[in-house]
Amino acid sequence: MDRLDTRFADCLHYATHRRSTGQPFEPVICNTTIYSLPGEPQGQYQYARWANPTWTALEEALGVLEDAETLIFPSGMAAVAAVLYGRLRPGDRLLLPSDGYYTVRTAAEKFLAPMGVQVRTCPTAAVEREPLEGLALVWVETPSNPGLDLADLRAVAQRARAAGALLVVDNTTMTPLGQRPLDLGADVVVSSDTKAVNGHSDTLFGHVSSRNAEVMSAARDWRRIFGAIPGAFETWLVQRGLETLEVRFDRMCSNALLLAERLERHPKIRAVCYPGLASHPAHALARNQMRRFGSLIGITLANAAAAERFIEACRYVRPATSFGGVHSSAERRARWGEAVAEGYVRFSVGCEPPPALWEDVQRALEAVPG
């Protein structure tokens, strides 16, 4: 039997035991740029680009959940930048997924390559066989966004360590509740908390977690020096979102599994890609390394028009380009020029009551021709 996992309960209550009579139960939104600082500078709070009590509260809570030191950022990409710029130097070699979140590749091409970083890409499903020797940093996103392919994190972590490369995992699609890259051997986790961690589609946010003090010190310096810092109010919103992550993610993943199983048998759907289905090419790996199968489903309809018609006909699945929120949303990813079928829809399954959601999806599919 699995050891009792108390990390989320510990995260929820990480500070409640420290509150004395009359103290606010929830973290306070601290809007200040300066702190009282007489004499020689001392203490944690000296200038607000360097530290803020509202950040500290969220970093401690996320740190309990990740079981690692955590730094927060004003977006997922700001977190990505802190790791890449904090770590890489001219001449270093970087391996990125060719099928992961495309802005990370764009950032590497536009900014890192001109500074002398050698950038190589490989598909997520092939990273296990990719030579890693000579690399400074290996970047993995599993399941990849939008194709939902998997990489074996234990195997890649072992090979990266043997090659002397740092393994960074973008865990945005899974959250710390669905997958624990650091426990599987990764060095660093990056997350866009704009997605499920905040979950209410009202704040851009991100975090970096690692048990490697050197990596964290570089990312902290990057944030402190260049000022890629979150606002106190946004931080508080994410703290509030985090408190319901477990119940939201539970509903989202169970809704996604239910829809994936039913859509797989639907005559209007050509293919369903979901790590929780036995038909997924890496289903055995998914069972082994993921705690849940996630809230994203890839569905392929006959063509672009059929996919657009389906999205348009849904009442509870809205057209939008993000995922992980309480509202179901969907989009045709080929509209961004990504290498997926024209009729491929990335479906982000939300928290709607399952019978209403399934009835809506079924009804929308009736509107799709042929």
Ligand SMILES: Cc1ncc(COP(=O)(O)O)c(C=O)c1O
């Ligand atoms: C997997 C992944 N990583 C990182 C990001 C970037 O996050 P943000 O939009 O919060 O900057 C995204 C955004 O969609 C993403 O999907």
